[in-house]
Amino acid sequence: MAERRTHTQAGDAPLAQARDPDARAVAEAAPETVPDDSVVGRTVTIDRPRQELYAFWRDFENLPRFMENIERIDVLGPDRTHWVVKAPAGTRVEWDSVLTEDSPNERIAWSTTENSGIRHSGSIAFRDAHGGRGTEVTATIVYTPPGGAIGKAIAKLFQREPKIQTRRDLRRFKQLMETGEIARAEPPDAAPRA
Amino acid sequence: MRALTWHGKHDVRVETVPDPKIVNPRDAIVRVTSTAICGSDLHLYDHTIPRMQAGDVLGHEFMGEVMETGRGNTRLKVGDKVVVPFVIACGACFFCKKQQFAACDNSNPADEADLSELLYGYAMTGAFGYSHLTGGYAGGQAEFVRVPYADVGPIVVPPEIEDDKVLFLSDILPTGWMAAENCDIEPGDTVAVWGCGPVGLFAAQSALLLGAERVIAIDHHPHRLALARSLGAEVVNFEEVHVREALTEMTGGIGPDACIDAVGMESHGYSPDNVLDGIKMAVKLGTDRPHALRQVILACRKGGRVSIPGVYGGVADKFPLGALMEKGLSIKTGQTHVQRYGQKLLAMILDGKIDTTFLISHRLPLEQAADGYRMFKEQQNEVTKVVLKTDAAAVQ
Numbered sequence: 001m002a003e004r005r006t007h008t009q010a011g012d013a014p015l016a017q018a019r020d021p022d023a024r025a026v027a028e029a030a031p032e033t034v035p036d037d038s039v040v041g042r043t044v045t046i047d048r049p050r051q052e053l054y055a056f057w058r059d060f061e062n063l064p065r066f067m068e069n070i071e072r073i074d075v076l077g078p079d080r081t082h083w084v085v086k087a088p089a090g091t092r093v094e095w096d097s098v099l100t101e102d103s104p105n106e107r108i109a110w111s112t113t114e115n116s117g118i119r120h121s122g123s124i125a126f127r128d129a130h131g132g133r134g135t136e137v138t139a140t141i142v143y144t145p146p147g148g149a150i151g152k153a154i155a156k157l158f159q160r161e162p163k164i165q166t167r168r169d170l171r172r173f174k175q176l177m178e179t180g181e182i183a184r185a186e187p188p189d190a191a192p193r194a
Numbered sequence: 195m196r197a198l199t200w201h202g203k204h205d206v207r208v209e210t211v212p213d214p215k216i217v218n219p220r221d222a223i224v225r226v227t228s229t230a231i232c233g234s235d236l237h238l239y240d241h242t243i244p245r246m247q248a249g250d251v252l253g254h255e256f257m258g259e260v261m262e263t264g265r266g267n268t269r270l271k272v273g274d275k276v277v278v279p280f281v282i283a284c285g286a287c288f289f290c291k292k293q294q295f296a297a298c299d300n301s302n303p304a305d306e307a308d309l310s311e312l313l314y315g316y317a318m319t320g321a322f323g324y325s326h327l328t329g330g331y332a333g334g335q336a337e338f339v340r341v342p343y344a345d346v347g348p349i350v351v352p353p354e355i356e357d358d359k360v361l362f363l364s365d366i367l368p369t370g371w372m373a374a375e376n377c378d379i380e381p382g383d384t385v386a387v388w389g390c391g392p393v394g395l396f397a398a399q400s401a402l403l404l405g406a407e408r409v410i411a412i413d414h415h416p417h418r419l420a421l422a423r424s425l426g427a428e429v430v431n432f433e434e435v436h437v438r439e440a441l442t443e444m445t446g447g448i449g450p451d452a453c454i455d456a457v458g459m460e461s462h463g464y465s466p467d468n469v470l471d472g473i474k475m476a477v478k479l480g481t482d483r484p485h486a487l488r489q490v491i492l493a494c495r496k497g498g499r500v501s502i503p504g505v506y507g508g509v510a511d512k513f514p515l516g517a518l519m520e521k522g523l524s525i526k527t528g529q530t531h532v533q534r535y536g537q538k539l540l541a542m543i544l545d546g547k548i549d550t551t552f553l554i555s556h557r558l559p560l561e562q563a564a565d566g567y568r569m570f571k572e573q574q575n576e577v578t579k580v581v582l583k584t585d586a587a588a589v590q
Contacts, residue, residue, distance in 0.1 A: 047288050133288055164308065171304035171317075179284040180266065181218040183303045183320065183342065185330040188217075 014041055014138070040141045040162045046174045047134035050126045053177060054105045057124055066172035066182060069165065081110070095120070119143065137173070141166050197251045197336035198563040198582075203241040204571075206564050211251065214332060214340035219266025222344030224278060227587040228357035229256035229334045231566050231580045232280075232365060233391045234458075234505050238325065239567050242460060243507055245309060245326040254280035254322040255364040256334025257357060258586065260348075269345040275355075276348035277363045278341055279532035282320035282331060285346035295319075296529035301342065302329045313508075319529070334364075335563055337584050349536040352544070358581065359543055362396070362550045368535040370396025370456075373503035374404050376526035377452035384408040386441055386450035386493065387427070388486045390418035392553055392579055393503050394456030398427045401454075403547065410444060412437055415575040421552065438493045449495030457486035458504025467512055484510045491517050502527035553579045560584045 046053060056062055060081045064070045071092065074082040079099035087093045095116035101109035101123070111121035122141045129136045141162055175182050197211045214223060232255050237243050257277040260270050270276065283295035290298050301320030302310070310318035310327050320342070323333015332339065341348060351360045370393050377385055385401040387394050390413035398409045402425070411422035412430045419429040430440050441450055467485055487502065491514045494500055500523050518525070542548045555578045558566050566580040 045288065047286065047291070167308070167311075168304040171307060174287075175284075175300045175304070178286045179220070179300050179343070181220060183284075183301050183329070184217050185303050185306065185320075185332070186217070187215065 014043070017041065040143075040166050041138060042163075042166050042170055043136055043138040044170045044174050045129045045133050045136050046177050048177045050105050050128060050135045053135050053137060054108070054126050056177065057108055057173075058102070066176050067169045068172070093118070137170065139166055139170055195337040196560060196584075197332070198253060198560070199248075200238060200246055200250045200252055201248050204239060204568075206239065206252065206567050208561050208563050211249070211336075214338050216262060216264045217340065218342060219264040220343050220345050221264040222260050222267055222270050222341045222348070223262040224256070224258045224276060224339050224341050224348070225261045225586050226256050226258040226334055226337055226339060226584050228258070228361050229253050229336075229560070229582050229584070230361060230364075230366075231255075231335070231563070231570050231582070233393065233570075234324070235567070236571055237458075237460065237505060237507075239571060240460065243325050243327070245330075247326060247330070250323070250325070250330070251332040251336050252323040253333035253335030254324055255361065255366065256322075256339060257351075257361050257364065258339075258584075260344075261338070263344065267345050270348060270350070274348075274350050275353050276350055277360050277536075278322070278334065278339070279347045279349070279363075279368075279536065280321050280324075280365045281347070281529060281532050282322065282329065282342055283346055283533055284343050285533075290346070290533075293531060293534045295531040295533040297531075306330055321529075335560065335582060337560070337586065347533055349540060351540060355544075356551075357587065358551050358554055359549075360540065361581065362392075362553070363532075363536055363539055363543075365530065365532065366392045367396050367539055367548070367550055368532045369393050369503050369530040370398075371400040371535055371539060372530050373397040373454050373456065373501045374400035374406075376501035376503075377401065377404075377406075377454065377499050379404045379406050379452065381405060382407050383451040384410065384445050385452045385454065386410045386412065386490075387422075387454045387456055388412045388490055389456035389458075389504065390415065390422045390429075391456060391574075394454070395421055395425065395553060395578075396550070397454050397456055397501075397503065398422055399425045399548065401452075402426050403542075406452075410441065410450065417575045418578060421578065424552070437489055441493050445495070449493060449498065451495055452499040452501065453490040453494040455487045455490045455500070455502045455504045459484065459506045459508075484513070488512065488514055491523065494521065494523055496521045498523055500525045503530070554581050556580045558582055 060073045060075055063073055069086050071086050072084040076082055081097045083095050083097055085093045095118055096113045097110045098113055100111050101107055107123060107125045109123035112119055120143050125138045127136045143162055172182050195213045196208055198206055199209050200206055235252055260272050260274040260276055263270050281296045282301040283290050283298040284300040287299040296319055298319040302317050306326050306329050307317035318328050320329035320331055322331050349363055374397050383406050385406045387398045390411050398411050401409050409427040410430060411427040412432055413419050414431055414433045419431060423429050430437060490500055560582045563582050569577045570580050
């Protein structure tokens with residue numbers, strides 16, 4: 001397999017930050033994508049060893065601890081998971097996902113299966129940070145604005161702001177890994193204030 | 195419990211709100227005995243800081259007794275007497291490990307961090323009772339407070355020491371100290387301090403302790419200037435003289451070696467730039483009124499140092515960038531890395547090298563906190579610091 005393109009053509013900046021990422025470049029970055037896909041990327045530095053972060057993420061059942069819109073992920077087999085995601089108005093959306101890459105301590109990628117009804121894929125990459133600052137963790141989420149009836153619910157879920165969701169999830173992942181807890185101003189079950 | 199809550203511009207009330215509880219393993223619940231109103235609380239009172247919500251509990255200067263600790267807290271014991279830093283810092287991230295606690299990357303909840311990331315490029319750190327920009331944490335002008343990362347921040351103080359001697363370790367004493375430290379004071383230096391509020395007075399005191407030969411304090415409230423003089427500073431009343439010319443003359447034409455802006459975004463005075471800034475703030479064309487900072491930059495000697503503990507939140511016009519560059523000034527600023535200074539300053543208080551009680555002009559029960567805000571806002575000459583006492587203080 002050719003080396004995956006992760007950077008812009010004319011510089012060293014990540015592809016996800018390109019002003020106008022061309023379709024071919026997106027396809028190279030995430031081979032599962034089709035031309036209309038959108039790509040969201042964000043990097044944080046987490047002051048923990050790469051091995052520890054990889055191991056935590058590789059156990060998909062851990063992800064709902066910091067991904068707030070995910071209710072539960074069931075591990076169905078070595079490379080297959082079932083996702084239960086909170087959708088607006090108390091509904092749920094579910095799909096199956098398969099592991100498309102597992103490079104220990106470096107990169108994990110996953111993608112929805114063909115019969116899932118939605119297209120959603122993501123990857124998480126771990127690199128040693130410069131200057132002994134821990135690990136640079138890059139999340140890349142590729143999603144297709146879906147059509148159809150079920151698509152509308154999902155559209156709200158992902159199109160609302162996949163960028164914001166990814167940003168917040170990564171912040172929570174960092175908090176959990178560095179401090180052992182997720183920062184909250186109020187208890188998670190607190191009633192909204194009038 | 196009873197707590198001081200914010201409801202809008204110049205509308206704060208003491209109300210009954212739910213008691214806080216342990217949320218995360220490293221939390222503690224502190225029963226407050228003493229809590230102060232900070233000059234920066236007046237920015238909230240005047241509603242010049244965004245992201246306030248009705249019902250927010252204010253207050254970030256507080257101390258009391260540990261009532262309960264989470265299962266992950268191995269450091270504090272129930273019954274410990276603690277002063278709590280206003281900055282909430284995790285102790286584990288890159289910034290905390292560099293002792294830059296006010297830049298902690300983890301304490302602002304993920305959902306609250308978006309706006310400050312948009313405004314400033316990177317998310318702000320969590321703080322008690324200081325808007326949802328800094329996390330929306332309930333503050334300390336209350337009977338009880340939940341303290342996150344309680345194994346990092348709280349300073350354990352001797353049980354017999356009076357609250358009033360150590361309360362200001364929570365914010366204004368280390369803020370004044372860091373402001374002076376940021377001046378990189380050298381022997382023979384003259385340090386000029388704009389603003390003789392609590393931070394300015396503590397900055398003046400700290401500058402002398404850190405070896406400044408002279409401190410010149412600038413304000414217009416006679417009582418505040420008198421306090422500065424009692425600490426050993428020379429004083430300048432800006433209503434009486436042209437500040438910049440006076441400073442130049444007082445320093446033999448050289449100018450102060452270091453200048454501290456302890457005024458911040460709501461500068462007083464009727465100079466043309468400040469009147470214009472006031473109009474811009476009123477019509478939302480500008481957010482900050484940096485009259486003092488402009489004067490600081492113009493007054494500072496060539497190659498001098500500027501320290502800004504005063505709070506700013508947004509953008510400002512007519513910033514004297516040319517003077518800054520052409521004179522080769524260096525600037526240090528920022529919210530205070532309180533956790534860095536706690537032990538050192540506590541030791542200096544216990545040794546009698548630093549006294550902070552001179553500042554307190556008024557002690558009120560928590561129930562009268564709203565009056566305290568009004569007095570602090572309207573009578574700045576006489577009201578230098580308001581300390582609120584809870585019922586728990588009475589039984590101590």
